[in-house]
Amino acid sequence: MTLYTDWRTLPQAVRGNAVALGNFDGVHRGHVHLLESLKMARPDCPPAVVTFEPHPRAFFRPQDPPFRLMRADMRAQALSEQGVDHVVQIPFDATFSHSGPRDFVRDVLIGGLDVAHVACGADFAFGHRRTGDVVLLESLLGQHGVGVSIVPQLSDASGPISSSRIRRLIQEGYPERAAELLGRTWSITGEVVQGDQRGRLLGFPTANIALGDYIEPARGVYAVRVRLPDGRDVPGVANVGRRPTINDGKESRLEAHLFDFDEDLYGQTLSVALVALLREEKRFKGLDELKAHIACDVVQARACLERHSAC
Structure with missing residues (x-):
């Protein structure tokens, strides 16, 4: 082409x-x-x-x-x-x-x-x-x-398949339904930018990607699959939102933690496919509670991705 x-x-x-x-x-x-x-x-x-x-x-x-x-x-x-x-x-x-x-x-x-x-x-x-x-x-x-x-x-059965209908599903937190209309999992593609490395301090390093012109999905935690520039697909968990626990007050962004992965991704372009919304965005009492919930998110995301792989 x-x-x-x-x-x-x-x-x-x-x-x-x-x-x-x-x-x-x-x-x-x-x-x-x-x-x-x-x-x-x-x-x-x-x-x-x-x-x-x-x-x-x-x-x-x-x-x-x-x-x-x-x-x-x-x-x-x-x-x-x-x-x-x-x-x-x-x-x-x-x-x-x-x-x-x-x-x-x-x-x-x-x-x-x-x-x-x-x-x-x-x-x-x-x-x-x-x-x-x-x-x-x-x-x-x-x-x-x-x-x-x-x-x-x-x-x-629900009506005409259109971009506007898919957008609504993504905004409402139904990436699986959006995927049915798209014919594939919806992805956000962008360059990994330098963050504040707070995820690394919590034990869950993340690749940070600005949403840019993409529609903002429902804020929360997602099970994801990440396509690397070399074609590898890596399972992971991602947060989309403004991180209310640390109250950084910045615009929404996507932060993806890749499972069993320890490579430098800064400056690389990744494609992050949102497989399922695990939970909505939530403010926690402090970083310790946040860290504990992230650990639960990881377990839940692994199980979710295994179920989707089996289908």
């Missing part, structure tokens, strides 16, 4: 492909359904994706709390794993946000990509103030002889 960030200078290999449109935050089962529908519609064309960065919601509402399910680089990797050959990531800036729907079709889809076919969800909207809908998209592309697949949302 190749990632392109300038739709104006695309090589010939990207032109004439079948293209799926959307934000693809999370690359969940609904997105996979859309991609499979695209492949079925045009099996003769290499599949490509046109997406946007930053997410339009982040551009228009920068004051909102972070909400992303994955970083842009992880999104591209996940799309590659679904057989996407090319990802065109359009910079969503002030200029682009003021482009009309006809501009998007004429300049990007036809002029930039010379699309052979397009697939999108029934709720896809585009152009300035979201004035373009799928009816207009079909009409405009039809004038160029380009077919459009309007793909209904994939649903389960």
